[in-house]
Amino acid sequence: MPDRIATTVDGRSLTLTHLDKVWWPETGYTKGQALDYYAKVAPVLLPHVAGRAATFIRFPDGVDGGTRFYGKHVPPGAPDWVSTIEVTGRDESRRQVDVDSLAALMWAANLAAIEIHVPQWSSDPDGHDRLVLDLDPGPGAGMTQCREVALQARDLLAADGLTCLAKTSGSKGLHLYAAIEPTPERDIVAYAKALAVRLETEHPDLVVHKMAKSLRADHVFVDWSQNSSAKTTAAPYTLRAQSTPTVSTPVGWDEIDSDAELSFGPDDVLARVERDGDLLAPLLKKKTTGRLP
Structure with a gap:
């Protein structure tokens, strides 16, 4: 070439x-x-x-x-x-x-x-239009535990009127999203943190909401801080710099609520898009946009 x-x-x-x-x-x-x-x-x-x-x-x-x-x-x-x-x-x-x-x-x-x-905002750093939770497994935990936390978080978000969508991080964990009406940073950060704390309270053997590595063994860290205006999250469909080429890939809840493989390379993703389209497309539609309670 x-x-x-x-x-x-x-x-x-x-x-x-x-x-x-x-x-x-x-x-x-x-x-x-x-x-x-x-x-x-x-x-x-x-x-x-x-x-x-x-x-x-x-x-x-x-x-x-x-x-x-x-x-x-x-x-x-x-x-x-x-x-x-x-x-x-x-x-x-x-x-x-x-x-x-x-x-x-x-x-x-x-x-x-x-x-x-x-970031989780477009035109206005203080007008977030997405909520994100980064589910990051600590030592001794893995995708199995991330699946459990994802399902629990989905149900809590649904109870608050928010539609939750998921993708792989392209590394070890999962990213959960919900489209929201433009919301000030302080409000979305407070909501996301409260949700992570609630998950930890209800599932103390599975979830931690603090980043300290000493707390994370055998747990999933629910990183709510990525809702800060200054922070960013790996974009849907981006390649990731792992040892092999992986992609941060949208996945369906049927895949999460199963033992399906949740690691995808570029060719896998292109085949999935050809077959299923964009599983995160609802994130872009107003009819799935919710308001924080």
Whole structure:
């Protein structure tokens, strides 16, 4: 394969480079294969990230290369056609990339942005439109325990009038989402924390709501803090920098409430989308948007 390929994506000129470079040495999965995955999954990925300030985790030498960049700012040399969002934080104002098109996605992936993370707000950092719970198993726990916690959390959210959807983290755990009407950060953080505390109170042998590693053995940490405006979560359909190429993959409740395998690679995900469409599509529809009690 040529070292450089000049192409046009959505009318934008791009030069894709080093497509034969191996990004996942354990499997031989290359940069070119990763870009091909992103191009094919874009129709379902883009609606979940467009309009949200993207954070990229870049691995120029692949997942085992030792070089890793965690970037919120727009990378130097970004084309002027790349959309950006101005974010005002507690200590600074900055511009971040808005991955709102296939061209922007391919440009970012070509910069070795293996992972794309986004916040739970779009236009307003104090107007969150998603609730998220990150179920992270500690030592001695695993996906089996995450499934149990997910089902319990789904029922608590349903009792509050919120529709819960799920995806794998692409690593060890699960991410739970609910679409909500625009809600101030303090309110969504307080609600998410209270929900995590309730899960721990009702299932003390299974759940912890504090991050301390000393508490997490044989438990699932329900990370409610990702609802902070300053934090981000791995986007639906993003690749993850694990030892093998995995994807943060939407899953159905029938899969969670079973012993079905919940680890998916890029080819698995493309086949699932072809068969089932986007299982997180309801997250984008107003009819499933709830209001915090």
